[in-house]
Amino acid sequence: MSNTCTFCEIRCTIPDGLSGRCGMYTNLDGQIIERYPDSYLIEYPISIETTPFLHFYPRHTFLQVSTIGCNFRCEGCVSELLTQTVSEFSPSLMHKTPDMIVQKAREESCHGIVFAINEPAVSLPSFLRLAKTAREAGLLIGCSTNGYFSRSSFETLIPYLDTVAVGIKGSSDKEYQMCGAQSPEPVFRTIATLIENNIHVEVTVVHEQGNEESLLRICNRIADISEHIPILVMRFIAFGDAELSMEPGILDSEQICDQIRRRSPYAYLFNSPGSSYLDTRCPRCGSVVVHREFYGPMGARVIHQQDNWVCTCGYHVPYTGTWSRTSYQEKGMMGGYRPTRALEVIKAVTTCLGITDAHTSARVWVDFISHNYIDAIHRNILNIETFYEVITHLATITGKDQEGADLIAYIRERTGYISGLVSGLKKPTVLYAMGTPLFVLNEERFENKMVIAAGGEPLNRDLPRQGKPGIMVEPAYINQMDPEVIIISGFLSTPVEDVYAICEEKGIDVQAVRNRRVYVMPPSWDFGNPRWILGLANLANLLHPDEVHIDMEEEADRFYQKFYHIPYADARPNRSFFRPSSEA
Numbered sequence: 001m002s003n004t005c006t007f008c009e010i011r012c013t014i015p016d017g018l019s020g021r022c023g024m025y026t027n028l029d030g031q032i033i034e035r036y037p038d039s040y041l042i043e044y045p046i047s048i049e050t051t052p053f054l055h056f057y058p059r060h061t062f063l064q065v066s067t068i069g070c071n072f073r074c075e076g077c078v079s080e081l082l083t084q085t086v087s088e089f090s091p092s093l094m095h096k097t098p099d100m101i102v103q104k105a106r107e108e109s110c111h112g113i114v115f116a117i118n119e120p121a122v123s124l125p126s127f128l129r130l131a132k133t134a135r136e137a138g139l140l141i142g143c144s145t146n147g148y149f150s151r152s153s154f155e156t157l158i159p160y161l162d163t164v165a166v167g168i169k170g171s172s173d174k175e176y177q178m179c180g181a182q183s184p185e186p187v188f189r190t191i192a193t194l195i196e197n198n199i200h201v202e203v204t205v206v207h208e209q210g211n212e213e214s215l216l217r218i219c220n221r222i223a224d225i226s227e228h229i230p231i232l233v234m235r236f237i238a239f240g241d242a243e244l245s246m247e248p249g250i251l252d253s254e255q256i257c258d259q260i261r262r263r264s265p266y267a268y269l270f271n272s273p274g275s276s277y278l279d280t281r282c283p284r285c286g287s288v289v290v291h292r293e294f295y296g297p298m299g300a301r302v303i304h305q306q307d308n309w310v311c312t313c314g315y316h317v318p319y320t321g322t323w324s325r326t327s328y329q330e331k332g333m334m335g336g337y338r339p340t341r342a343l344e345v346i347k348a349v350t351t352c353l354g355i356t357d358a359h360t361s362a363r364v365w366v367d368f369i370s371h372n373y374i375d376a377i378h379r380n381i382l383n384i385e386t387f388y389e390v391i392t393h394l395a396t397i398t399g400k401d402q403e404g405a406d407l408i409a410y411i412r413e414r415t416g417y418i419s420g421l422v423s424g425l426k427k428p429t430v431l432y433a434m435g436t437p438l439f440v441l442n443e444e445r446f447e448n449k450m451v452i453a454a455g456g457e458p459l460n461r462d463l464p465r466q467g468k469p470g471i472m473v474e475p476a477y478i479n480q481m482d483p484e485v486i487i488i489s490g491f492l493s494t495p496v497e498d499v500y501a502i503c504e505e506k507g508i509d510v511q512a513v514r515n516r517r518v519y520v521m522p523p524s525w526d527f528g529n530p531r532w533i534l535g536l537a538n539l540a541n542l543l544h545p546d547e548v549h550i551d552m553e554e555e556a557d558r559f560y561q562k563f564y565h566i567p568y569a570d571a572r573p574n575r576s577f578f579r580p581s582s583e584a
């Protein structure tokens with residue numbers, strides 16, 4: 001007998017013995033029940049700004065939990081693999097009773113627990129049990145959600161919630177239909193219910209190329225509810241091989257933030273390293289009250305804040321709860337959405353080994369989680385020699401030993417060739433940055449090892465502190481370093497014209513800018529993907545324009561034909577990143 005699931009507004013009709021859209025509920029003899037009750041994929045402490053919440057218990061530590069599955073299907077989703085291959089990921093779920101999670105939160109000195117990364121509506125009975133136990137234990141409870149709860153299911157949760165981040169996908173039915181839903185109205189109803197119940201609310205929206213009008217309509221509706229609701233603007237990132245043309249430049253996203261801030265002063269820009277639009281400015285005098293920097297995809301970190309968020313002019317910037325003077329230090333690839341980067345690394349390598357189906361990739365991911373190999377990945381992708389260990393490990397567990405050996409042999413051969421070309425050449429000084437030159441990468445990063453291998457001298461040394469994956473610096477700091485070349489990472493990048501515009505606006509006057517030697521790497525050519533070998537060849541060209549003349553079209557085509565079985569011309573990004581061979 002079929003039954004209708006009412007946990008969310010998708011309202012799946014589920015035949016007996018089968019599952020609904022999210023894959024997390026099944027119809028058992030007419031009853032809709034959870035398939036994996038009290039089962040979690042992730043359970044680790046985080047600083048609250050990585051969830052992210054910016055105006056809720058600033059800098060405090062929370063225990064982040066997630067399950068798997070989602071009721072939406074959105075293009076370019078950062079957690080796509082975790083949410084859409086539920087059966088394959090289910091073996092990696094850990095059975096955790098609410099008491100066990102609360103105990104863990106206490107052991108880690110957490111202020112509360114947040115359900116994030118995937119959608120809590122798909123694990124509502126478990127989340128509800130956890131929320132009740134946490135409340136009884138005096139812990140705070142929050143979640144990130146797309147807000148598509150049914151009215152009845154959300155009412156059961158409301159008494160236990162302290163904070164909610166609602167991700168809004170668009171302002172029209174059409175945009176919601178693209179995610180497999182019907183309309184934004186249930187989401188606005190969820191937000192209104194939260195406000196009526198005095199629950200802290202933050203809203204996340206995505207800025208992608210061409211959705212500006214819709215984005216501003218959403219923000220106007222939010223401002224109509226309350227101009228004090230923080231609006232977290234996520235600049236669209238072309239994860240994996242997603243369409244790069246959807247990714248707006250950082251300056252474009254900053255302009256959108258300016259427009260939103262005309263009504264909502266607490267609008268922030270994420271996924272834009274080096275942008276000052278993560279700072280909280282005083283609505284009265286414009287001074288910076290809270291200074292933050294990029295801290296991984298969808299993440300932020302407080303670097304400095306005025307006591308109690310009181311501006312020097314006396315204005316009290318609103319926030320909920322208390323603020324902490326220090327932040328939790330997440331390990332390796334943990335915290336917020338960072339584990340999804342590890343997933344991307346695994347996917348990138350296994351694709352080169354000829355594994356293209358999501359199911360096998362999910363099985364590999366399960367193996368990594370069960371053997372606690374995420375930390376090892378993080379360590380091994382920081383050096384050229386240890387990157388080979390990642391390839392070997394993945395080749396072994398997928399039975400692709402020969403393909404792994406071929407990939408390693410190919411990369412070793414090209415590395416040796418490039419090292420021969422640059423040997424003995426003068427080493428130009430190079431600053432490796434992400435997003436804008438104002439966000440410089442940590443010395444330990446792979447990108448700096450590539451600079452050395454390509455015959456350059458990395459300047460990312462002796463930084464005043466460490467960030468993830470780097471730190472924000474002042475223009476004067478870059479001027480003092482005076483790099484001959486600036487390379488902008490292929491991840492979270494922005495068009496090179498934007499970089500020059502930012503340099504001019506910020507007064508960055510260095511050799512690299514004067515001599516037009518600022519370059520943006522192609523996506524996935526400099527970190528966590530075997531395509532770094534193309535990035536290395538590209539770097540050798542860029543650092544030694546008079547001596548090294550590798551034909552990058554030919555180089556890329558050889559790699560693509562061998563490991564993806566397609567011509568490079570079919571996959572080339574729609575932006576030009578490297579020096580055309582005609583200039584060689």
Ligand code: SF4
Binds near residue numbers: 005006010019022
């Ligand atoms: S929670 Fe899952 S099964 Fe239930 S209605 Fe929503 S998508 Fe369908």
